[in-house]
Amino acid sequence: MTEYKLALVGFGGVNRALAQLIAERNDRWKTELGFTLKIVGVTDLFLGSVMGREGLDAALLAKLPTTKGAFAQWPGGNAEALNEAVIKESGADIIAEATFTNPVDGEPATSFCRWALEGGKHVVTTNKGPIALHGAELKALARRNNVAFEYEGSVMSGTPVIRVAKQSLAGSAMTGFEGILNGTSNFVLTCMENGLGFAEAVGKAQALGYAEADPTADVEGHDVRLKVVILANELLDAKLKVSDVSCKGISSIDLGDIEKARQDGARWKLIGAASRHANGSISASVEPRLLSHDHPLAGVSGATNAVSFTSELLGAVTVSGPGAGRTETAFALLSDIIAIHQSAARDQE
Amino acid sequence: MTEYKLALVGFGGVNRALAQLIAERNDRWKTELGFTLKIVGVTDLFLGSVMGREGLDAALLAKLPTTKGAFAQWPGGNAEALNEAVIKESGADIIAEATFTNPVDGEPATSFCRWALEGGKHVVTTNKGPIALHGAELKALARRNNVAFEYEGSVMSGTPVIRVAKQSLAGSAMTGFEGILNGTSNFVLTCMENGLGFAEAVGKAQALGYAEADPTADVEGHDVRLKVVILANELLDAKLKVSDVSCKGISSIDLGDIEKARQDGARWKLIGAASRHANGSISASVEPRLLSHDHPLAGVSGATNAVSFTSELLGAVTVSGPGAGRTETAFALLSDIIAIHQSAARDQE
Numbered sequence: 001m002t003e004y005k006l007a008l009v010g011f012g013g014v015n016r017a018l019a020q021l022i023a024e025r026n027d028r029w030k031t032e033l034g035f036t037l038k039i040v041g042v043t044d045l046f047l048g049s050v051m052g053r054e055g056l057d058a059a060l061l062a063k064l065p066t067t068k069g070a071f072a073q074w075p076g077g078n079a080e081a082l083n084e085a086v087i088k089e090s091g092a093d094i095i096a097e098a099t100f101t102n103p104v105d106g107e108p109a110t111s112f113c114r115w116a117l118e119g120g121k122h123v124v125t126t127n128k129g130p131i132a133l134h135g136a137e138l139k140a141l142a143r144r145n146n147v148a149f150e151y152e153g154s155v156m157s158g159t160p161v162i163r164v165a166k167q168s169l170a171g172s173a174m175t176g177f178e179g180i181l182n183g184t185s186n187f188v189l190t191c192m193e194n195g196l197g198f199a200e201a202v203g204k205a206q207a208l209g210y211a212e213a214d215p216t217a218d219v220e221g222h223d224v225r226l227k228v229v230i231l232a233n234e235l236l237d238a239k240l241k242v243s244d245v246s247c248k249g250i251s252s253i254d255l256g257d258i259e260k261a262r263q264d265g266a267r268w269k270l271i272g273a274a275s276r277h278a279n280g281s282i283s284a285s286v287e288p289r290l291l292s293h294d295h296p297l298a299g300v301s302g303a304t305n306a307v308s309f310t311s312e313l314l315g316a317v318t319v320s321g322p323g324a325g326r327t328e329t330a331f332a333l334l335s336d337i338i339a340i341h342q343s344a345a346r347d348q349e
Numbered sequence: 350m351t352e353y354k355l356a357l358v359g360f361g362g363v364n365r366a367l368a369q370l371i372a373e374r375n376d377r378w379k380t381e382l383g384f385t386l387k388i389v390g391v392t393d394l395f396l397g398s399v400m401g402r403e404g405l406d407a408a409l410l411a412k413l414p415t416t417k418g419a420f421a422q423w424p425g426g427n428a429e430a431l432n433e434a435v436i437k438e439s440g441a442d443i444i445a446e447a448t449f450t451n452p453v454d455g456e457p458a459t460s461f462c463r464w465a466l467e468g469g470k471h472v473v474t475t476n477k478g479p480i481a482l483h484g485a486e487l488k489a490l491a492r493r494n495n496v497a498f499e500y501e502g503s504v505m506s507g508t509p510v511i512r513v514a515k516q517s518l519a520g521s522a523m524t525g526f527e528g529i530l531n532g533t534s535n536f537v538l539t540c541m542e543n544g545l546g547f548a549e550a551v552g553k554a555q556a557l558g559y560a561e562a563d564p565t566a567d568v569e570g571h572d573v574r575l576k577v578v579i580l581a582n583e584l585l586d587a588k589l590k591v592s593d594v595s596c597k598g599i600s601s602i603d604l605g606d607i608e609k610a611r612q613d614g615a616r617w618k619l620i621g622a623a624s625r626h627a628n629g630s631i632s633a634s635v636e637p638r639l640l641s642h643d644h645p646l647a648g649v650s651g652a653t654n655a656v657s658f659t660s661e662l663l664g665a666v667t668v669s670g671p672g673a674g675r676t677e678t679a680f681a682l683l684s685d686i687i688a689i690h691q692s693a694a695r696d697q698e
Contacts, residue, residue: 021662025522033520158663160517167516168509171382171683173374296669299648313370313680314507314671320645321666331662334520 002035002344004337005053007092007121009083009112010099011044014126014153016062017330018096023059035341041090042071043081045099050077051090083108087115094340096333097125103222103242106133117141117149124336126153126329132226132242135233148340153332155181155227156305159321160335165235165309172311174235176275178289179307180300181227183323184211184218185250185270190301192258193267198251210303210324220249221286224272228284231307232274238282240274245284253288266290267298275310351384351693353686354402356441356470358432358461359448360393363475363502365411366679367445372408384690390439391420392430394448399426400439432457436464443689445682446474452571452591455482466490466498473685475502475678481575481591484582497689502681504530504576505654508670509684514584514658521660523584525624527638528656529649530576532672533560533567534599534619539650541607542616547600559652559673569598570635573621577633580656581623587631589623594633602637615639616647624659 006022008015019039026036039056043049047064048071050056064070069079087095095116099109106129113130116123117138125131130138131151142149155161156179165174180186184205191201202219205211217223225247232238232245250270261268269291274284291298296318300306305323308316322328355371357364368388375385388405392398396413397420399405413419418428436444444465448458455478462479465472466487474480479487480500491498504510505528514523529535533554540550551568554560566572574596581587581594599619610617618640623633640647645667649655654672657665671677 029520158521159666160513163517164509164513164668168512168684171378171687172507172680293648294650296653299642301643304645313683314677317508317668317670319513319666319668322664328663331521334662335517338520 001030002341004035004037004341005040005091005093006037007041007043007086007090007095008039009043009087009095009097011042011047011064012098013326014098014329014333015042015096017326018333019058020062021327021330021334023062026058033338033341034345037337040092041086043083043086045081047071047081048077048079049082049086050074051086052076053091083112084115087112087121088119092121094122094124094337097123097127098329098333099127101127101129101226103129103217103226106130110134110138113138113149114141117145117147120145120147122148122150122340124150124333124340126151126157126332128154128223128226128230132229135230136239148343150336150339151230152336153329154230156307156321156323157325158328158331158335159305159319159323161307161319162231162234163335163339164319169309169311169314169317172313174309174311176273176310177231177235177307178271178273178297179227179231180269180297180305181224181272181307181323182218182270183303183305184215185221185224186300186305187303188219189250189253189268189270192253192255193262195255197255198253219251221247221270221272224270224286228272228274228286232282232284235309236274236276236282238274238284240282240284245286247285248287250288261290266292269297269300271297350379351690353384353386353690354389354440354442355386356390356392356435356439356444357388358392358436358444358446360391360396360413361447362675363447363678363682364391364445366675367682368407369411370676370679370683372411375407382687382690383694386686389441390435392432392435394430396420397426397428398431398435399423400435401425402440432461433464436461436470437468441470443471443473443686446472446476447678447682448476450476450478450575452478452566452575455479459483459487462487462498463490466494466496469494469496471497471499471689473499473682473689475500475506475681477503477572477575477579481578484579485588497692499685499688500579501685502678503579505656505670505672506674507677507680507684508654508668508672510656510668511580511583512684512688513668518658518660518663518666521662523658523660525622525659526580526584526656527620527622527646528576528580529618529646529654530573530621530656530672531567531619532652532654533564534570534573535649535654536652537568538599538602538617538619541602541604542611544604546604547602568600570596570619573619573635577621577623577635581631581633584658585623585625585631587623587633589631589633594635596634597636599637610639615641618646618649620646
């Protein structure tokens with residue numbers, strides 16, 4: 001039986017949900033997946049950090065109070081986030097990185113990933129920053145150190161997108177994709193179709209916990225732009241920087257536009273898209289698009305996300321599912337670990 | 350460079366499309382996929398058969414006249430379908446089986462699969478019969494002979510469904526699925542929403558080549574029932590026989606039902622579904638269901654297919670795409686070969 005030693009970097013909702021899953025399901029995974037997970041370190045800028053080579057109690061971790069420096073109350077714990085020590089010295093095989101996305105330079109998450117990969121540890125992450133901004137460098141670093149760098153959760157949380165496209169659609173000759181990649185903006189547009197004004201709809205999204213206090217990144221398309229960069233570079237072998245992707249959000253859409261679309265049998269959606277042209281160049285954009293009702297993404301409402309891949313051999317294949325959620329995103333980390341395990345198991349056959 | 354030797358069993362639209370893809374794309378696959386394909390045998394009950402260990406010209410094969418016994422005109426060819434010889438003696442590594450689905454006993458395709466697997470050859474197939482009726486036996490036979498038995502194309506043609514669920518959704522604790530798994534019946538329902546009566550809609554589907562001269566298997570749910578058996582046994586570890594799945598088609602739905610649904614903000618869809626109950630038992634059915642407009646399958650119109658997987662960790666994840674088509678189904682065979690190649694490549698690392 002394989003046991004992977006895991007260090008959790010960032011202990012907000014996602015890694016806490018992962019700890020909860022480990023507490024509830026480790027036994028079941030032994031049979032179903034062929035491995036178990038042991039948490040040997042946790043670090044969080046707000047909560048502090050703890051290490052424990054013999055394994056930390058996942059159920060207790062999941063219940064840790066969300067107070068500043070809470071790990072100081074844990075035996076052997078520390079009010080400070082000893083990030084470097086937890087990543088480098090906890091004895092972890094795999095680092096689960098789930099800190100906040102920094103769209104400017106990807107820090108500090110990118111450094112966390114570098115430390116782990118340089119130290120010969122696999123990295124699984126849900127963070128868009130390191131991949132969108134430093135993906136090529138980190139992938140090369142992982143290859144040089146013969147470890148995995150997996151980030152299924154960086155796009156559409158646990159809904160499988162990157163792995164579906166790279167594995168199940170290999171050979172289909174993919175030419176592009178279009179996606180509804182931000183749940184908040186899609187929820188706002190759905191509310192507007194039900195008669196709420198833009199500001200009211202954003203307020204409702206905030207009240208329901210979908211939108212941040214500052215909703216700019218969601219409604220102006222900045223979040224989607226990072227995801228477009230990740231998908232285009234991964235699936236179309238593009239070499240896009242964030243600034244290569246044109247970006248327009250939904251804040252200029254008003255109820256008149258929504259009603260006009262309805263009369264025309266269409267709907268406004270915030271679409272992140274990229275396509276490969278005949279000359280091999282790639283163009284990518286984020287913008288509101290008017291979709292007719294028979295478009296595969298037109299029926300994707302509320303906080304659901306979806307991406308439609310276009311290929312020479314299949315036409316459009318669409319995957320839709322949750323685009324956020326703590327447990328859903330924790331599943332993305334689990335699915336990355338499963339991929340690491342399957343690859344390792346095959347190497348040993 | 351790996352070269353797989355391929356024998357094509359059944360040379361209707363699907364394997365002909367595969368030959369065409371090989372003719373057009375073998376060079377490209379060398380770089381992109383790490384292998385090439387060489388056709389060493391073809392057999393078809395109507396066209397006859399041919400073998401050629403040095404490789405048959407794929408482009409010429411794709412253009413073979415569709416006249417009875419056409420292979421008699423091919424150098425070394427035969428007007429008779431020497432199925433057993435082509436499967437056992439052509440030197441093939443992989444048998445691509447794409448004959449007709451026999452819903453009663455799965456023959457002759459099941460025998461073709463047995464011959465191949467017993468002879469240590471991988472099998473890729475688009476045929477529902479062998480898997481739905483003899484899946485457990487054939488899978489065990491493949492394991493004993495250390496070869497692969499792959500059948501992604503048996504459900505939703507090239508749209509990845511089985512592999513997505515087994516690989517990308519592993520660990521999600523799947524509890525069930527609902528699918529629109531027959532393009533003809535979905536097309537008929539869509540036509541009825543546009544005002545055509547049932548008989549007229551079936552006629553239109555026939556005129557467009559979607560429906561067979563005898564549309565019974567499509568509109569009465571028999572085709573969907575086979576797919577439900579395949580998916581339930583594969584994804585929910587059920588041990589269903591075809592007769593375990595209740596089956597009701599769409600022929601009893603009239604325009605009044607369609608209109609009433611519209612007034613209620615809902616749509617009729619022919620749904621194939623299975624779910625695991627708390628006591629571990631599995632129930633499965635094919636029946637028309639009234640879906641509200643926010644159901645993930647409600648927006649799937651025309652000949653598109655879709656399946657929505659429900660799991661404990663992700664809720665609903667839906668995959669939609671083509672459910673038929675020659676090239677699309679040939680891609681399913683290619684994707685099975687890619688899976689075989691990836692598995693073999695890892696074994697050799």
